[in-house]
Amino acid sequence: MNTAKPWLKNYPAGVPAQLILPTQTSLVDLLDESFARYPKRKAIESMGHSFSYEELNVLSEQFASYLQSLDLPMGSRVAIMFPNVTQYLIAMLGALRAGLVVVNVNPLYTSRELEHQLNDSQALVLVLSENFAHIYQQIAEKTSVKRVIVSSLGDLLGPKGLLVNFAARYIKKIIPQWAFPHTRFTDALQLGKQHLFQKPTIDPNAIAFLQYTGGTTGVSKGATLLHRNVLANVLQTDAWLEPVLRDQHDQQLVFLCALPMTHIFALTACALLGLRKGGLLLLVANPRDITGLIKLLAKHPEVNIFPGVNTLFHALVHRPEFSKLKLSNLLVTIGGGMAMQKKTADHWQAITGNPIAQGYGLSETSPVVCVNTPLIEKFTGHIGLPLPNTDVVILGEDGKRMPMGEAGEICIQGPQVMAGYWNQPEETRKAFTVDGYFKSGDIGFMDSEGYVTIVDRIKDMIVVGGFKVFPNEVEEVLASMPGIHECAVVGVEHRKLGEIVKAYIVKDKHDLTNADVLQFCKEQMTSYKRPRKIVFVSELPKSNVGKILRREVRKLGDSSS
Structure with a gap:
């Protein structure tokens, strides 16, 4: 036994300390295997409409062919901004299959945040849902993007899609007006049909994703994830879950994809692992619609794998109608993205009979590093053991x-x-x-x-509902507001969200109000980054060199000056 790795002695039977990872295989090769092995299986269900592996193969290849028709250099970046709908998977898989790099964009981003990510990644193509077109329009002339592809939510849903699009535009009115040169997503697929797909040779060391994360400087950075990085993590996670899944090999696994697949946790643990296993991905476009999510679970009691974050589990267990569901097929509940609260985990297990296996990872690690074994009998409070090869x-x-x-x-x-x-x-x-x-x-x-x-x-990071917020970024935005002299941002505990952002502000404009600041933040930042609490103070504690001391700021309390 290697005493330097004490965790190995606690590995479940059948989980190897070291996986033999393929050295000449890309992520695309792994996905092609599933397309060939499970052509008639359902791959996706989205808004009540399903697609087989064969159909997903054809559609993603058409999108890849369209991208190839643009004569983009190998390794060009394709930014993708969607909720969990079929179009995201087609665009993501199509970009990878064309030998291009996927830049996942948080659908909640403001125009300022989107502009930074597009320019920093040097994205040449942007594929986005029509819901967010007005966001891009505000910065369309300021980015590196040469081609924009826009999809409506109802695209690909057949006759039902017409109703979905009508409701989105005219009933729910969630599509603000927008106008800029673009290609329709459905037209791109048709153009792809007319172009012969040339499967590129993709080196395992080629970049697959630029997965943006915050930084200590407050500037969002792109974690460069190679094909071999993400492929390894999919295989590591697969091996880790094998003890509880080994008896299911003849049955199709059902993955609930409620977390946004543009986030690294859901990308790996839902989308890519699910496709690797020949699973059915149940896509949830709006996980904040808890009523809709419960109705979906009622229709699909066969759900086997449920990755989530504490806030999602908390919202579900506090709904009486959730406790009436029969999720007897649930094999694995994985908690990640933020710290799980024991009270929520215990409540979840009492209702579902399935303990939450808490894990830990980062965008920089594709993401999974440690996770509890799925064989645990109850919530442990720790993040488990390092994965094989880790x-x-x-x-x-x-x-x-x-x-x-x-x-x-x-x-x-x-x-x-x-x-x-x-x-x-x-x-x-x-x-x-x-x-x-x-x-x-x-x-x-x-x-x-x-x-x-x-x-x-270490980094003073704040985690709001599973989303990471870096104080320096929020402070930089606040400092740009007229009337604010100085500011400091910290995280404070919140029962539902884990933490919320709290801002302490020294103002140089006496009539500056709480409402003024909140409105400014609404215009400049996505919702989870915005301060929920604002305290005006006469001065901020500083070191002898003038650095604001956040550890002292936290002690100021709520007293306003």
Whole structure:
């Protein structure tokens, strides 16, 4: 037994310490295997309409052919901005199959955030839902994008799609007016039919995704995820779940995809793992519609795998109608994205009979690093064990390993770790130890059995409903508002969301109000980043060199000046 990896002795039977990972295989090769193996199986169900693996294969190949007809250089970036609808999967798979790089865009982004990501990634193509076209219109002349492809929500849904689009435009009125040169998504597919698809040779070391994450500077950075990084994490996660899934090999697994697939957790644990397993992906376009989600679960009691975040589980267990559901086929509930609360986890298990296996990961690690075994009998409170082929060490401020049980920075080495930050060599250098471990910025400890527990975060990161918020970015936006002299942002506990953003502001305009600040933030930032609480103060605590001390800011309380 390797004493340096105490977690190995606690691996479930059948889970290897080391996987033999393919060296000449890309993520596309893995997906092609599923298309060939399961052509008649249903791959997707979205808004009551289903698509087989064969249909998904054809449609994504058509989209790949269309992209190839644009004569884009290999490795060009394609930004994709959708909720969980079929069009996202077609565009994402099509871009990968064309040998291009996917840039996932959070559908909640404001125009400012979208502009930064498009320009930083140097995206040449943007594929987006019509719901967000008005956001892009505000910055259309300021980006690197050369071609925009727009889809309506009802596209591909047949006759029902006409009703969906009519309701979105004229009844729910969720499609603001927009106008700019574009290609319709359905037209792109038709044009793709007319162009012969040329399957490219994709090197495993080619970039698959630029997955944007926040940074200590407040500037969003693109984690460069290679085909081999994401492929490895899909296979690692597959192997980890094998003990509970091995008896299901002759049956199709059903994955609930409620988390946005543009987020790395759902991308890997729902979309890619689901397709790898020949599973059925139940797409939830609006997970905040808890009533609609419960109705979907009532229609699909066969759901086997349910990845989620604490806020989603919390919302479900507090609905009386959820407790009436019979989810007897639920095999694995995975909690990630933010810390699970024991009360919510216990409530979930009491209703479903299935414990929540909490895991841990980052955009920079494709994402899964540690996770509880799906064989646990109850919620553990820790984040489990490192996956196969993964090494986790706890380092002190001096870079030396901490004794078992003592807290330090969680550092990770493994095939799922990113190549670096896109076009940011200095940030990349700072993110790794000299011997190649990725420095997560999270504080935790490992016990003698190899189980890891997170206790704090180095980077002052705030997690709102599973979304990461970096104070420097929010402070930069606030500081740009006339009337604000100085500001500091911290996270405070919130029963439902885990944390919310709280801003302390020194104003230089006496009539500046709470409402003024909230309105400004609404115009500049997506909802989860906006301060929910604002406190006006006469001054902010600072160090002797003038640096605002957030640890002291937290002590100020709610007293306004």
